[in-house]
Amino acid sequence: MKYTTLPGTDIKVSKICLGTMTWGEQNTEAEGHEQIDYALDQGVNFMDTAEMYSVPAKPETQGSTEKIIGSWLKKTERRKDIVLTSKIAGPADMVSHVRENMGFNKVAVNDAIDKSLQRLNTDYLDLYQLHWPERNTNFFGKLGYTHKEDEEWNDNFKEVLENLQEQVKAGKIRHVGLSNETAYGLSRFLEESRLHDLPKMITVQNPYSLLNRKDEVGLTEVLHRENVGLLPYSPLGMGTLSGKHINGIAENTRLSLFPQYGRYSGEVAVKATKAYKEVAVKHELSMAQMSLAFVNQQPFVTSNIIGATKMEQLKENIASINLELSKEVLEDIEKVHEKYPNPAP
Numbered sequence: 001m002k003y004t005t006l007p008g009t010d011i012k013v014s015k016i017c018l019g020t021m022t023w024g025e026q027n028t029e030a031e032g033h034e035q036i037d038y039a040l041d042q043g044v045n046f047m048d049t050a051e052m053y054s055v056p057a058k059p060e061t062q063g064s065t066e067k068i069i070g071s072w073l074k075k076t077e078r079r080k081d082i083v084l085t086s087k088i089a090g091p092a093d094m095v096s097h098v099r100e101n102m103g104f105n106k107v108a109v110n111d112a113i114d115k116s117l118q119r120l121n122t123d124y125l126d127l128y129q130l131h132w133p134e135r136n137t138n139f140f141g142k143l144g145y146t147h148k149e150d151e152e153w154n155d156n157f158k159e160v161l162e163n164l165q166e167q168v169k170a171g172k173i174r175h176v177g178l179s180n181e182t183a184y185g186l187s188r189f190l191e192e193s194r195l196h197d198l199p200k201m202i203t204v205q206n207p208y209s210l211l212n213r214k215d216e217v218g219l220t221e222v223l224h225r226e227n228v229g230l231l232p233y234s235p236l237g238m239g240t241l242s243g244k245h246i247n248g249i250a251e252n253t254r255l256s257l258f259p260q261y262g263r264y265s266g267e268v269a270v271k272a273t274k275a276y277k278e279v280a281v282k283h284e285l286s287m288a289q290m291s292l293a294f295v296n297q298q299p300f301v302t303s304n305i306i307g308a309t310k311m312e313q314l315k316e317n318i319a320s321i322n323l324e325l326s327k328e329v330l331e332d333i334e335k336v337h338e339k340y341p342n343p344a345p
Contacts, residue, residue: 001014001015001016001043001044001321002014002015002296002321003015003043004229004302004303006083006126006127006175006202006203006229006302007202007227007228007229007302008200008202008227009174009175009202011083011126011174011175012045012083013045013046013083013302013303014043014044014045014046014303015296015301015303015304015321016039016044016046016296016303016304016306016317016318016320017044017046017047017048017231017303017304017305017306018035018036018039018044018046018047018048018305018306018307019048019233019305019306019307020032020035020048020049020053020065020068020069020307021049021050021053021054021055021065021307022054022254022308022309023035023053023054023064023065023068023069024053024054024061024064024065024067024068025054025055025056025061025064026054026254026309027309029071032065032068032069032072033068033071033072033075034311035308035311035314036069036072038311038314038315038318039318040078040081040082044318045081045082045083046082046083046085047069047082047083047084047085048085048086048087048205048231048233048305049065049066049069049084049085049086049087049120050065050066050086050087050089050131051063051066051086051087051088051089051098051112051115051116051131052087052089052095052098052131053065053066055258056258056260056261057094057095057097057098058097059097062095062097062098063115063119066086066116066120067119069084069120070119070120070121070122071121073120073121073122074121079122083126083127084120084125084126084127085125085127085128085177086116086120086125086128086129087128087129087130087131087179087205088104088108088109088112088116088128088129088130089102089112089131089132090102090103090104090130090131090132090133090134091103092132098112099111099112099115103134104130104134104156104160104163105163106163106166109160109163109164109166109167110163110167113125113128113167113172113173114172117172123171123172124171124172124173124174125172125173125174126173126175127173127174127175127176127177127202127203128164128167128175128176128177129176129177129178129179129203129205130160130176130177130178130179130181131179131180132179132180132181133181133182133185134153134156135151135153135185136148136151136153137182137184137185138182138345139180139182139206140180141263141344141345142345143214143342143345157188157191157192158192158195158196158198160189161176161189161192161193161196161198161199162196162198164176164198164199165198165199168199175199175202176199176200176201176202177201177202177203177204177205178201178203178204178205179204179205179206179231179233180205180206180207181204181206182218182219183218183219183221183222186201186204186219186222186223186226186228187222189201190222190226190228201228202227202228202229203228203229203230203231203302204223204228204229204230204231205230205231205232205233205305206219206230206231206232207232207233207234207345208232208233208234208235208295208298208301209232209234209235209236209237209241209291209295209344210241210272210276210291210294210333210336210337211237211240211241211264211269211272211273211342211343211344212234212342212344212345213337213341213342214342214345215230220300223300224299224300229300229301229302229303230298230300230301230302231301231302231303231304231305232295232304232305233305234264235291235292235295235304235305235306236288236291236292236306236317237264237273237344238254238255238261238264239253239254239255240255240264240265240269240273240344241276241287241288241291242287242288242291242313243273243277243280243287243288245265245270245273246270246273246274246277249265254309263344263345264344266343266344268340268343269343269344271340271343272336272339272340272343272344275336275339275340276290276291276333276336279329279332279333279336282332283326283328283329285323285329286316288313288316288317288320289316289317289319289320289323290323290325290329292304292306292317292320292323293320293323293324293325294325294330294333296320296321296323297324297325306318306320
């Protein structure tokens, strides 16, 4: 395994992060525990979850993923062996069942972190992230920003950081980060942090893959200049970049079970995926490992969040850390990207 540190800290994390959002929906508690055990044996020490998981968000499974991690922690007493991060849900109809008080106000933050810690059987989180912005902006499949003059949103970046600072001072969280955030949002949080001596957002967890490289325009400059790390999620485009959906959506997969996640299987995305498959075949590479290795090698990436529903998938995905893409492979990847730029934002 390869390691780095969370930016601005001494916390060592593996370049591969274990994603957990299927646990409690597509994976049982026993399977979740098996994945954790295997990942740790391979040197993975970084785990990501969220209060709204498992996915898709439903009242009957909300919090199930954190509970599965919590039961593993209780059973093994290995809290010090992992770097653990979770996320507080932003306001949205799809998660209105999570808590009575949504958003990032003081009451909501306090309620969310306490409930996550209880489910996780721990008294602190190494990193706590805002799952998506409260304001109107482009995330969850939106490439461009559409302004809304009548938007009801209070410019509350400072207030949110103050609410998180209380949790840091209480010892419940060590560091803070963002998710599904833009260059504007990250910059505003950084500005308020500097002006008022508030906690710095040290990471951004956004979708990033061969099918979605939109953050290379704008956000990555901020990441480099401000020493903030990217934690890419969906690096395989919900399995699309393994090649299994090239000839149609495969049965008993996330995309067949939950068709609402169709942004990775549009017409142009399929064409791009087929082109990337040709690159993998040409260079005698596993398509999944090639796709993950591309993300692993990006200089702005702190840790690549991989997920799997089957152990053979998990083993292949973790092993991608041992693949270094050659100049020739990268050149062929760029040719495809130039032809099909960001077909699945």
